[in-house]
Structure formats: C-alpha cells, structure tokens
Amino acid sequence: MGTDAKHLPLSQAERLRQDAETAAEVRALANHPDVVALRVEKVRTQVDAAIWVGILLGLAFTMVNVQSFAAAGAAVFSMAWIAAWLLDPMVSLVLIAVLRAEQITARYQVETGKWVHRTKWFAFLATYVMNTWQSWATLHLSGIVLHSVPPVLVFLAAETAPVLRDRLTEAVHRAAMPAFTGQERETEPEDASEAPAVSAPAKPTARRKRSTPRKQGRKLLADYLAEARAAWAPGIEVTPAWVRSVCPDASRGTSKNVADALAAETVTAPMSLPTRNQLATEEAA
Secondary structure, three states: OOEOOOOOEOOHHHHHHHHHHHHHHHHHHHOOHHHHHHHHHHHHHHHHHHHHHHHHHHHHHHHHHHHHHHHOOOOOOOHHHHHHOOHHHHHHHHHHHHHHHHHHHOOOOOOOOHHHHHHHHHHHHHHHHHHHHHHHHHOOHHHHHHHHHHHHHHHHHHHHHHHHHHHHHHHHHHHOOHHHHOOOOOOOOOOHHHOOOOOOOOOOOOOOOOOOOOOOOOOOHHHHHHHHHHHOOOOOOOOHHHHHHHOOOOOHHHHHHHHHHHHHHHOOOOOOOOOHHHHHHHHHO
16 A cells, blocks of 8 residues: 555555556656657667668578579689679679668658669669579579579568658657647747837737748648648549659658548549539529
C-alpha cells in the first residue's frame, strides 16, 4: 500500500490518480518529437547496417561467378584471368556509389530521377546474366536457383532501402504534428508595446505586420494531397507520375501514397458536372 509524504496510507483513488499522472507524463515524453526522432534514427542506423551487410555479401558472392564467366577457361594468373577479376568490382562500385547517394537523398526525400533507376537496373541485369549464363546454357536448375538468389536479393535491397529511409523520415515528421503529440500549436504572445496606452485616445491602431514572412515548414502528405486534389479534374487519370507533375517536389514514395489516396476519393466522384444551361433548365422546370 502506498503512502504520501506524511506516511499516511493512500486510498485507491489517490493511487490511481498518481498512476494516471505518471502515465500521462511518460506518454508525453514518449510522443515528444525529439524522442521519436532519436528512436527512428537508431532504427535507421540498424536498417542501413543490415542492408549494407547483405548487399556487400551478395556482391562478394557474385564476384567469383562473374570472374569465372569472364575468364572463360583462361590459364590461372594469366592476363585474361587477372583482368576477369576487374569486371564485377567495376559494376559493383557504380552500384554502391548510387546506393550511397540514395542513402542521403531518401533521408531528405529528394527525387533522384529516372537515370538512377536505369543504372541500378543495368547493373542488376549485367550481374544476373554473368552469374547465371553457364547454368542457363546447360539448363542446370539448381545452379540457376543458386546463382539467381544473390543478384536478385541485392537488387531488391537496392530498391527497398530508399523507400524504407523515406518512410522513416516521414515518421519523424508525422511525430511532430499536433495530432500525434496531442498538443496545440503555440501562439505567439502579442507585444505589449503594440497595445494602446490607457491615457491615449480611443483611436484604432493597425497591428504591425511581420517584416519577414514565416519560414515555411516541410510539406506533409496532406499538403501534397490538397494540391493534387485542387489540380484534379474529371477525366484525369490519377497516377504517381501525374502527382509528381502537379507537385514537382514530391518524392516517388510520397507521390504513390498521394495517388492512392486521391484515387480512392475520386472513385465515387461524378465524372462530369452539370452545365449552366442544365441548371437553368432545372430551375425553370
């Protein structure tokens, strides 16, 4: 049984009140944007480390297969045999450079463009063909499966990692929204110097405007959805590409979410609005 500062036994209601206050304090701290950002950053570090280890192990496995494919039976330690070891690292270094850049652009939700995806696709296809060429030539099923798993897994990791980083960044921004924290936005107090003096005549004074505009924060998913909703008209097909044309600063993952949400809204929307003549006819009738 709990006691208060005077060592008096607390009633059940008082104990529940203390538990409620403690729970409210813990919840407020757990939902604090800085605490959420710290937790997300730890998860981001773990995800990046796991993905990079998997990618590097997969590239190391494919390097041996690509070397034997490029050597094509050349004598060991001959020039052709040595040069064959350079083929896979050449492709892997380009892929690693692209993934390293996407690690930063995805964190700040910056669109990288179509050439990045083309480079990853070419690196994947080249590595896959060189890994499985001999198995496909002899239709060795177990060899096809064995040599297909590493390059396919590397490609999937390369495509999934930017999406995960983008979602983690979105989680941090959503944690800062008042709807999540349960706190209202703080309103700036009015300057006491702007209030009219008591002895001054009752003359209306115009409130001083800000000399500098308020810095615009990062746009959230709801902002992109509002822009897309305003630009949409009946007959327009809602796709991620159309969303990015309306909202150029929207990332690939955000544009897909906006397109899905807007498409769900427009499913039940009427395809055409009544014209002015139709409205006039109905009123006359």
